[in-house]
Structure formats: structure tokens, C-alpha cells
Amino acid sequence: MPKRKGRPVVHAVTVLALLAGSAYFTYELRKDEQAKTPTAQSIDDNALRNSGQASGKQTWERLNNPARSVLRDGKGTVIATFTDGARTATLKGPTRTFSEPATTATKVVTDNWVRLLPEPWTKGAENQQWFKDWFKQYYGSQEDDIFAFAFQYTEGAPAKKDAQGVQYEGRAFYGPFRPDGVDRYEQTDFYDYLGIPYTFRNGTTKSPHPDRLHSVDCSGYLRLVYGYRARYPLRADNDSGDGLPRTADAMARSSVGVDVIKLQGPSPWYVQPKNIDVLQPGDLLFFKMDHRTGNHMDHSAIYLGPDTEGHKVFVSSRKEQNGPTIGDKGGVSRLDGNGFYAELFRSAKRL
Template sequence: MPKSKGRPVLHAATVLALLAGSAYFTVELRKDAEAKVPAVQSVTDKPDLENSAGKATGKQTWERLNNPTRSVLRGKDGEILATFTDGARTATLRGPSRTFTEPANTQSRVVTEDWVRLMPEAWRKGAEKEKWFKDWFKQYYGSEEDDIFAFAFQYVQGAPVKKDDEGVPYAGDAVFGPFKEDGVDRLEQNDFYDYLGMNYTFRDGTTMQARKERYRALDCSGFMRMVWGYRARYPLMATNTIGDGLPRSADGMARSKVGVDIIKLSGPSPWYTRPKNIDVVQPGDLLFFKMDHRTGNHLDHVALYLGVDTDGHRVFISSRKEVNGPTMGDKGGASRIDGNGFYAGLLRSAKRL
């Protein structure tokens, strides 16, 4: 973890997080095939080709695909082992199967062989021949070290507290934010340093002050900054305008030049247009929504796409007011981007970091 100023003060929320382990999600490594589980999702150029294998060659092969421009590594039987998108550091690797659940808030189950990781450099055509990639791939392909998905589920309801070498709790049950004075709505703008309870100095030298009343709180974009930035080491801006890297807000992230726009924002403001086709999204993509008329032209919610659950729905995890924290839950609307549900109707764009 990076060096920061100040130390958090443990309080009752930490104790409660430790006691809530019974509601914590389960991550199971599957030892044998599960016939009822959908095959690993892979992104292809045509929806009807999803989950299909290429031609068996008896050896691993590289293939270039479009929409978005990317390289895929196929196995000996033609199955997709990894996907790398031009201009993005996000890699989706095939690995041991895991099951993500959150029984406290939903019956949805995601069984996936996708492991989402950050590469040290953005992908480019021919990078498979470069030393930096060969070294990185050798280390992480097949590795069960925590990835983006594992990080994300370490903040859902009942997640146990994890501490760094200095005793600072960096993971565990997070809330969305404290109540406003009206006792109904919750305060937003809760970033990762608020959750940590310590002041944080960014790469450009800007120091942001943690607010004690927001300790253990992450709003939707703060949750993404915790997972991708503080945990996975993606560069972070101090605000939407100061520094370089991933901006502070959902709207800032959506409109930023970082990463690759997989589904571009379109249509007239302030509500824009729901995408007609979402087949291009892959596990690990950031999803952006327009939900509140009070935010003007801004997109106001961001989520992490997980893939297809065992019911066949495309689901995500995000920090939400209704559940009061990170969730893939159903309260306030199912966390789905397919069909005609609440969030599906408000999806506006997607980005791959």
C-alpha cells in the first residue's frame, strides 16, 4: 500500500464488520465440471458466436479481432484463454472457476472462469512478443492471486476486515455513506481515503483530507477508485481536474480519455440514449448510468461488469444507496443491464481501463 498521512481510528463499525461474516459472499474454486453452469463468457464480434470455440489447431494461437480492436489468445482446442484490448491495461484471463454470491441481498450467482487483471502497460498490436508482457503473463496466467473481482467483493455486506502491515484496515464491509440531515438520503462523494480514514497524497503532490464522519464509506465512484486505484494500482486523479489517471466522479470517468470507450455515450442530453447493443461488453468493464434528473447533463452512477449469472442475466457490482454499500443485489432494482429493468433502462456507456 502507498504511504499516506495520518492513521484511521478503529470504531464500532469495524467490530460490526467482523461480526457480520455470516452474510459474507462465498468464493468457491470448482474442482470438477458443473453441467448446469454456463460456459465462460468471451467477447466476440457477433452475439451468436459468444462462448463458441475457434478452430482446433493443437497449439496456442493469437488472433486479431475488431469492435473493439483486440488480440485474443486461443488454446489448443480453439477456446479463448485471454483477451487484450488495444489501448487498455485491462486483461481478461481464463482461470479456475469461482462462484460469487451475496445471499444477504440477492439470489444471483456468478460462476466465472474470468480473472480480470491490470497489465503494467496498455495493450498494442504485437505486444505478445514483448518482454514486459511475457514476464507479466507468466506470472499471472493461472494465478489465483486476488484480481479485480476478488477486490470488489471484499467490500460487500459482511466482508471481513483486512489490515495492511501497519495495521490499517484496507478492506471490509463498506457503507455507501452517512445519512444527510433529513435522515432519508445519504451523503455522496465518499472516496477511498474516507473509507481508509487517512489523508492521502496523490502522485502530483495533492493531498486530500479524510473526513471522520465518512469513515468506511464508499460511493459508487469511490468504490471503483478503491478497487482499481488503491488496490490494483491504476493511477488516480485527486479530483476530476487535478492530476492524471482515473477521475473522481462517475461522469468524470465516463468522459475521460483513459482506457477505451467500448460503448460510446450517444443521444441528446441530459438523458442521452440507451445503447441498442451491449454484446461488446466483457467482464471488468466500467458501466455508466444516467439515473437522476438533479445531476443535469452528468452521468451519475458507475458499476463493474461481472458477466452472466447462472440465470443468464448480465450483472454488475456497484456501491448503492439502497443497500448502503457495494452490492450485486436486487434491492432498488436488479443489478442487470439486460432486459427492461431499472438499471438496464438507464445504462448509457461503457469503458475498458
């Protein structure tokens, strides 16, 4: 099969019904949002020119911990957040529901849309032309975002292929069992899911494992969503280049993005963070789960935000579920409380 450097064609969001007994998402536009949901054209350009000063109905404001710029509407509600040093941005938009009835009663209803800026945010970037062009294109847009990409690999997600016949969407698995029949293979990356060789920016080409087609481990899942689909730069491994590294530990310790919750306490286990309210939808989460791995983070996930019961929920590719999930099998997918994953949560990064 020929080497490929690009991604397949990514189609715009399609409104899909919730499949019974599967994990997917529904797109909902409530009646009260039909008239209120803003469009890109509704933002007065003066609001983009004048940071911190009200213009029209929008106001820019600077906040700390982490340093960021937020855009508020005429009622003072934050409608967009941009963090210094990060490309991840959250924009308010139509409400969507994410659920996985086969494995959990958890349901996330959110109006957050998570997207990548073309370059890291800096103070005053709202005055720059690149941002004005980006904001005009994506504020109010229903084009696939990070959350849409993430749920295109959960159980029940329909398969989609590009013009070359490569499946780039559809149910993903974690990976095959090891010979012991108990544990599953790790080190399964996004090109294993695709089943094609992939050439990285540094010229290194990686080839897929034939037995891991349509599979990704926890960090491979993040690279599939943020890298291959959303086009965040990727490293071929943990050491070379300036993109997102290969493993959960290397991601947690890398200089990319912004550490919104830093590793604290003595290694190798560190300590559970006390304040997790700083998290923003789309943040990368890291967990210390295995004493055998020494001073390493062992699991990674994507933060979704609060569910309908107020619990902080994430999605990740897990061995117990054999693929991406927000389910309860092997531990409830929550960061708050004293559950399995909550007690092992250690740090977070905003790309």
C-alpha cells in the same frame, strides 16, 4: 496520522466459504478443471513470439469492435483477451462463485480473472518482453484480481489491516445519512474508507471525512478497487493528472482506457445502448439516474458477466444497500431487460 503514498500489503487469495446471509465469494476448482487448468509454464513461448500463427497449442488472433488480441487454446477457446489502449485483461482460470443471498437470488459462476497489465495493450505486444514476463506470472495465478478485490468490501467480508493498523479490506458502507434522514452523503472516496490522508502523484493530499470511515460512494468504490488495490493511476480530482478521475461522470467522459460503449443520443438523458454484448468482465459501467444533475452520469459499476440465468450482472456501491452489492434492493443489478438500472445504463469503459 502521517501522510501515506503507498498501499498496504495485499495478501494472496484465501479460499473462503460463503458466509450465510452475506455477500462474498467461494473459490471452486471443479474436478474436470484440476487437470486442465493451465499454468504459466504451459504456454509455449513460441506462441508469444508469433502473433496470429499457431505454435504449439496456442494461437493469437486479432479481432475488432473493439480492436483486441485474443489467445486461443488448442480447441479454439479464448483463454485471454487484451484490448488495444486498455490495461484491463481477462484470463481464464479456476471457477469462482459470487453471490449475495441476503438480498438476491443472483449467482455469478465465472472462470474469468480480471487483471491490469503494466501498460496499455498495443497490437503485437505479445512479442514484447514486458508482456511475456507479466503473462508468465499471472496466467494460471490465483492471486487476488479485480473481482476478488471488489467482493472484499461487500456485506460479510472480513476485515483485514496492514502493519500500520489501517483496515484495507472489509465491509464498506456508502456513507452516512444527510440531516434530512432520507438521502446519503456522496463524495466519499477511497481514503475515507481507509481513514487516512492520501497524497496523489501530483502532490495533492486529500484528508478523510471522520464520519465516513469505511465508506465509499459508487465512484469511490471503483477507485478503491482499481486504484488503491490494483494500482491503476488516480487523479486527485476530475481535472488534474492522467489517471482515473473522481466522479462517475468524469470517468465516463475521460480519455483513459477505451470506450467500448459510447454515450449516444441527445443530452442530458442520452439513450439506452442497443448492443451490450461487446461488454467484457471488468468493464466500468455508467448510468444516468437523476434529472437534477443535468448533463451528468450519476452512477458507476463494475461488470461481472452473466449470472447462472444468463442475465448481465454488475456490482456497485449503492445508497439503498448502503454499500457495494449485486443485490436487488433499489433495482435489480442487471443490464439486460427493462429493469431500473437496465433502462438507465448509458456507456461503458475498459480501463
